[in-house]
Amino acid sequence: MNPFRYVKATSPADALARMGRNPGARFVAGGTTLLDLMKLGVETPDVLIDINHLGLDGITEDRHGLHIGAHVSNTDLAEHDSVKKKWPVMSQAILAGASTQLRNMATVGGNLLQGNRCGYFRDVAMPCNRRDPGTGCGALGEQPGVEGINRYCAVLGTSPSCIAAHPSDMCVALVAVDAKVKISSPAFDRLERAEDFFRLPGDTPQIQTRLGPDELITGIELPELPAGARSMYLKVRDRTSYAYALTSAAVVLTLDAKGRIDHARVALGGVGSVPWRSHEAENALLSSPPTEEAFRAAAEAAFAGAVPYQYNGFKIALGQDTLVRVLNELVRPGAGERP
Amino acid sequence: MDNPEIGQPDETADVAVPVTLTVNGRRHDLMLDPRVTLLDALRNYLGFTGTKKGCDQGQCGACTVLVADRRIDSCLTLAVMNQDVPIVTIEGLGAPESLHPIQKAFIEHDGFQCGYCTSGQIMSAVALLEHEKPPASDTEIRERMSGNLCRCGAYPGIVEAIRCVRDAARNPVAGEAA
Amino acid sequence: MIPKNVIGAGIDRVDGPLKVTGGAKYAGDVSLDGMVYAVPVTSTIARGNIASMDTSAAVKAPGVRIVMTRENAPPLFKGGNDYDDACQSGEDWMPLQDDEIYYDGQIIGLVVADTLERAIHAADLVETSYQSCRPMVDLTAALKKPDATQPATALGQPLQYERGDVDKALAKSPVRIDRTYTTPVQHHNPLEPHASVAEWSDDGSSLTLHETSQWVVNSRNSIARMLGIDQSKVTVRVLSPFLGGGFGSKGYAWAFSALTAAAARELGCPVKLVLSRRQMYSLNGHRPSTTQAVTLGSDRRGRLKATRHLCGTYTSKVFQYIEPVVLSTQLLYKCSSLRTGFDLARMNTGTPTPMRGPGETPGLFALESAMDELAFATGVDPIDLRRLNYAERDPRTNNRQRWSSKHLNECYDKGAEEFGWKDRPKKPASRRDGRWLIGYGMASATYPAQNTSSSVKVSLTADGRAEIEVASHDLGTGTYTILCQFAANELGLPVSKVSCRLADTFLPPSPCAGGSQTVASVGPAVIAACKNLLTFRKAGMPGEETVTIPGSQPNGFSWQSFGAQFAEVRVDAALGRIRVHRFLGIYDVGQIINEKTARSQVHGGIIQGIGMALMEATAFDPYFGRVMTPNLADYHFPVNADIHGIRVSFIDEPDPHFGPMGARGLGELPLTGAAAAVANAVFNATGIRVRDLPILPDTILAKG
Ligand SMILES: Cc1cc2nc3c(=O)[nH]c(=O)nc-3n(C[C@H](O)[C@H](O)[C@H](O)COP(=O)(O)OP(=O)(O)OC[C@H]3O[C@@H](n4cnc5c(N)ncnc54)[C@H](O)[C@@H]3O)c2cc1C
Ligand code: SF4
Numbered sequence A: 001m002n003p004f005r006y007v008k009a010t011s012p013a014d015a016l017a018r019m020g021r022n023p024g025a026r027f028v029a030g031g032t033t034l035l036d037l038m039k040l041g042v043e044t045p046d047v048l049i050d051i052n053h054l055g056l057d058g059i060t061e062d063r064h065g066l067h068i069g070a071h072v073s074n075t076d077l078a079e080h081d082s083v084k085k086k087w088p089v090m091s092q093a094i095l096a097g098a099s100t101q102l103r104n105m106a107t108v109g110g111n112l113l114q115g116n117r118c119g120y121f122r123d124v125a126m127p128c129n130r131r132d133p134g135t136g137c138g139a140l141g142e143q144p145g146v147e148g149i150n151r152y153c154a155v156l157g158t159s160p161s162c163i164a165a166h167p168s169d170m171c172v173a174l175v176a177v178d179a180k181v182k183i184s185s186p187a188f189d190r191l192e193r194a195e196d197f198f199r200l201p202g203d204t205p206q207i208q209t210r211l212g213p214d215e216l217i218t219g220i221e222l223p224e225l226p227a228g229a230r231s232m233y234l235k236v237r238d239r240t241s242y243a244y245a246l247t248s249a250a251v252v253l254t255l256d257a258k259g260r261i262d263h264a265r266v267a268l269g270g271v272g273s274v275p276w277r278s279h280e281a282e283n284a285l286l287s288s289p290p291t292e293e294a295f296r297a298a299a300e301a302a303f304a305g306a307v308p309y310q311y312n313g314f315k316i317a318l319g320q321d322t323l324v325r326v327l328n329e330l331v332r333p334g335a336g337e338r339p
Numbered sequence B: 001m002d003n004p005e006i007g008q009p010d011e012t013a014d015v016a017v018p019v020t021l022t023v024n025g026r027r028h029d030l031m032l033d034p035r036v037t038l039l040d041a042l043r044n045y046l047g048f049t050g051t052k053k054g055c056d057q058g059q060c061g062a063c064t065v066l067v068a069d070r071r072i073d074s075c076l077t078l079a080v081m082n083q084d085v086p087i088v089t090i091e092g093l094g095a096p097e098s099l100h101p102i103q104k105a106f107i108e109h110d111g112f113q114c115g116y117c118t119s120g121q122i123m124s125a126v127a128l129l130e131h132e133k134p135p136a137s138d139t140e141i142r143e144r145m146s147g148n149l150c151r152c153g154a155y156p157g158i159v160e161a162i163r164c165v166r167d168a169a170r171n172p173v174a175g176e177a178a
Numbered sequence C: 001m002i003p004k005n006v007i008g009a010g011i012d013r014v015d016g017p018l019k020v021t022g023g024a025k026y027a028g029d030v031s032l033d034g035m036v037y038a039v040p041v042t043s044t045i046a047r048g049n050i051a052s053m054d055t056s057a058a059v060k061a062p063g064v065r066i067v068m069t070r071e072n073a074p075p076l077f078k079g080g081n082d083y084d085d086a087c088q089s090g091e092d093w094m095p096l097q098d099d100e101i102y103y104d105g106q107i108i109g110l111v112v113a114d115t116l117e118r119a120i121h122a123a124d125l126v127e128t129s130y131q132s133c134r135p136m137v138d139l140t141a142a143l144k145k146p147d148a149t150q151p152a153t154a155l156g157q158p159l160q161y162e163r164g165d166v167d168k169a170l171a172k173s174p175v176r177i178d179r180t181y182t183t184p185v186q187h188h189n190p191l192e193p194h195a196s197v198a199e200w201s202d203d204g205s206s207l208t209l210h211e212t213s214q215w216v217v218n219s220r221n222s223i224a225r226m227l228g229i230d231q232s233k234v235t236v237r238v239l240s241p242f243l244g245g246g247f248g249s250k251g252y253a254w255a256f257s258a259l260t261a262a263a264a265r266e267l268g269c270p271v272k273l274v275l276s277r278r279q280m281y282s283l284n285g286h287r288p289s290t291t292q293a294v295t296l297g298s299d300r301r302g303r304l305k306a307t308r309h310l311c312g313t314y315t316s317k318v319f320q321y322i323e324p325v326v327l328s329t330q331l332l333y334k335c336s337s338l339r340t341g342f343d344l345a346r347m348n349t350g351t352p353t354p355m356r357g358p359g360e361t362p363g364l365f366a367l368e369s370a371m372d373e374l375a376f377a378t379g380v381d382p383i384d385l386r387r388l389n390y391a392e393r394d395p396r397t398n399n400r401q402r403w404s405s406k407h408l409n410e411c412y413d414k415g416a417e418e419f420g421w422k423d424r425p426k427k428p429a430s431r432r433d434g435r436w437l438i439g440y441g442m443a444s445a446t447y448p449a450q451n452t453s454s455s456v457k458v459s460l461t462a463d464g465r466a467e468i469e470v471a472s473h474d475l476g477t478g479t480y481t482i483l484c485q486f487a488a489n490e491l492g493l494p495v496s497k498v499s500c501r502l503a504d505t506f507l508p509p510s511p512c513a514g515g516s517q518t519v520a521s522v523g524p525a526v527i528a529a530c531k532n533l534l535t536f537r538k539a540g541m542p543g544e545e546t547v548t549i550p551g552s553q554p555n556g557f558s559w560q561s562f563g564a565q566f567a568e569v570r571v572d573a574a575l576g577r578i579r580v581h582r583f584l585g586i587y588d589v590g591q592i593i594n595e596k597t598a599r600s601q602v603h604g605g606i607i608q609g610i611g612m613a614l615m616e617a618t619a620f621d622p623y624f625g626r627v628m629t630p631n632l633a634d635y636h637f638p639v640n641a642d643i644h645g646i647r648v649s650f651i652d653e654p655d656p657h658f659g660p661m662g663a664r665g666l667g668e669l670p671l672t673g674a675a676a677a678v679a680n681a682v683f684n685a686t687g688i689r690v691r692d693l694p695i696l697p698d699t700i701l702a703k704g
């Protein structure tokens, strides 16, 4: 880790002002992403601005929904009574991530900005356009036919410059519930839809979100889900716990009086360059009866544009099956989730 | 008051800053490089070597301690960020002559082999049973103890130890008889 | 008070109170006055040469004491390559002596600073440029290169072996299984990183090393040799009283320890070096990947007529390590025509080294999977198939030599009974619970028994306390407790009156804590010493006894442990999820000394076996040769939630022809065969035969 100065900000305005004065600075919240990347030499801030004392740690509820401070821990959000009752998909997604220790440390704001888990990004000796633009993409490989270790990479939304998958569980649920991100910048405050917050890699994989370098996330808002909505998150991974998603799916669904799907929101994890909202799947589901065929069709629509790489082609089938499974579970709860 | 962070710090600057840590009920005033993690502060500057480093990257749980009654991985937080909060390490739990019930249960159920993950496992177990919603089933114990890796594979004993302490707390009489 | 049944009882670990209170001091916990911190600088390429190293920024960084590279490093020497003389290092080469890069993560420098933070940062400031070449990290390709060899033997046993006429027997066999199985690179990943703390006396006449070592005697001899120390002039002492797991990775001596001592010598102050998790993927060994072609020929009832097992694996460019994969195939079943072959490639990786159950573990995955395929092909129950081909005597001796004791049939019987084998789904993919397919699988386990010469000192006080002293080790294996049990039993003392000091080269020497031989080697010495002290004990007098006993001499019997393992898996085929729902192991290892620690050790072996079956694998970038999974989030081994329903049982029969206690050791045995039991259960559950480990969700999806 390179040397840095440590300063403690006392309010959002103070944090922004300090950031404005130090272009090489970083905010530190839980530290579980930032300190990890600093130890790896991927992040080398010269000033660390501690934003754990800005008073952004409350959760309040009103008729529009839930207002969550940026510094609320992942644990507190997942265990919040209203969240468990009204946004179960959020709670399930958070609890599917990392470990209790890490969720106790990790904050909502930090989770939105957890970089990515690509092994090449995390190894400063390896080429990576996202970390060092122009050096190449290690996961895609140097030579045709000799791709890098890209089993965990994305199949949706990739570009020739970067194929990394977004690793977050929470953000997939945020996208599915149409959450908004509250952002404070020196000039003004704004709300950004979670879905729009994340940027596809394109030619500039180093820019991952719409947050400016001098801006601060102050919180998120969860709008009320439609009446009668069911929601669920499911994650498939290499071991039963404490592992990143190979694939995941977050779905919010309502059925009309005739039992047809009249509202669906679908987001996918582990398969996209960003937490992947699939309007294609949603459109396929709308107005259809909740049958296996309809679910299959939606899953196929979701992955219609998928591009596989040498070691991650399985994510297309697995991602589809994950989505179909969640849809089935939502209309026929408990039909098989035993062991 | 403004902090003197303005201007590019010299590449080599690693000026120590005052840090006060409250560990196992005692206050310690230190001068530390801001880079020192809570884990390294405990181990290298305060001599609490019961807390272990297995990965230094939040991937194993060997460094688990309680901060304000919550279990965290002390390798991914800085010492300077943990002032004014009570920190509890394995050394604050019990001594060989006066073991905490969880420590006793770990011995009785052989919840360890090499012992290297053990401090972290025990701190996690303490948080689980004393500061979180008690686990309802073995499956839940397993899931909620999954942030503590054990390469020796002591998991069956760990689950037994936690289950027994939980049951003894629920039903003290039966617990003692068992 | 005379203790009853001290041997065999499930006594709590005597080191338990220290371990649960954080009081046990591991090497990396040692802190000495004036101690400074060393951090290795490692290569970022896997093959080539160092063109230049710029250390100017590192040297100027605050707190830095020394930056050692090939330019200024003191001369260091190859460690020994002599296992029998307790001088065995992991590499036949020494870093910082030349420019060549043989593998990714190789040590190319050492930075020492007054704090850990400064040392780590300064190591990052060293700028190295290379002339790099394309490294060889692909086993299939490496096996075709001219530097691949066919070593004749490993561990004194033939690798290129034939009995009978395999080709003829195969040609005549009506049923034939001919398949290739592969196992990946695995890393030991003890939770405790390797560490060394070195301190010299002021006059340079003695060096004390606090090491992560499973064999302190070897560490002393090898590190002394690397440093060019004449042990008759300089006293080297190595201590390793608590070890956070080793699994083989801390048996051989590694160069970083000598570098630590060399830095301490240069600087005149104690130096601590703890490897980072990333460095542990290059600098302290691993289990090499294997590709194994197994051919079985049988009659229609499953009687084996021919067996052929050809293994390809590799070693590094700096050491000749041979993973003895095919040896167990030569003895597990009765088969008159059998051939094994072995090809050894060389690759640009860190050196492979023994890892728990070396040889048997990858070997039995292949053999026991092939046996399952044969059972399926012939329609014979997998257990019946094994009974049918039971080796009553050692097949390597033309079925003449007897086993010292073998109860494998009882393992099959007892296991089948306890597991409910008769309820097994007879047809693959025929049973389900909701979305989960259910399958049962089994496999045999085997591992040789051995013991070697050990010394020990036992002292007795007048008031009836005994102390055992020996340079042996407790890696979590229970040695502290078990040795106390032996002494308590012999001297008629309660275990609480016996204490034990281990892992210090100032104590009487003992062999490597590897190969499941500690109890069988050190135990007899403790017993012998105590027997000599009995007259003192009866007279209530203090006494002291140091004995050295030889390892067991050939006695006309073959020494081998056996077991049978059973797995029930549940597979959610659409999502590729696999859960080991139940696992039962029945082991025939002779006398059990401590039921509690034995059970735990076996749990550990099974859990590592489940890890091998379902998730463990190290990946190298195919182009750069760099380890791409060098941490515990990318290299997965089981977490608590992966483990359910493990049961263990022992055939607790002392071996009458092996050592005074008839205890054959059990550290490695449970890992052998475990992965095959799981893979066979996956086949039974799904009809999908996986021949390439690990069985990940993608594996199931691709084949389903
Ligand atoms: C071993 C391990 C396993 C993990 N497994 C999972 C998993 O399975 N699923 C999953 O979803 N996640 C996983 N995580 C990631 C974890 O969820 C994130 O590290 C965590 O959410 C980040 O939050 P933090 O508060 O610690 O962020 P920090 O590390 O403090 O910050 C992260 C980044 O966000 C910036 N930042 C933080 N807060 C703000 C703010 N309010 N405004 C502007 N910028 C801000 C920081 O400057 C920094 O760049 C894992 C992490 C580890 C170490
Ligand atoms: S996939 Fe993206 S993050 Fe990974 S190496 Fe390529 S550019 Fe870097």
Ligand code: FES
Residues within 6 Å of the ligand: B052, B053, B054, B055, B056, B057, B058, B059, B060, B061, B062, B063, B064, B073, B074, B075, B076
């Ligand atoms: S050392 Fe902190 S989690 Fe491993």
Ligand code: FES
Residues within 6 Å of the ligand: B111, B112, B113, B114, B115, B116, B117, B118, B149, B150, B151, B152, B153, B154, C191, C244, C245, C476
């Ligand atoms: S007891 Fe050894 S790592 Fe858990």
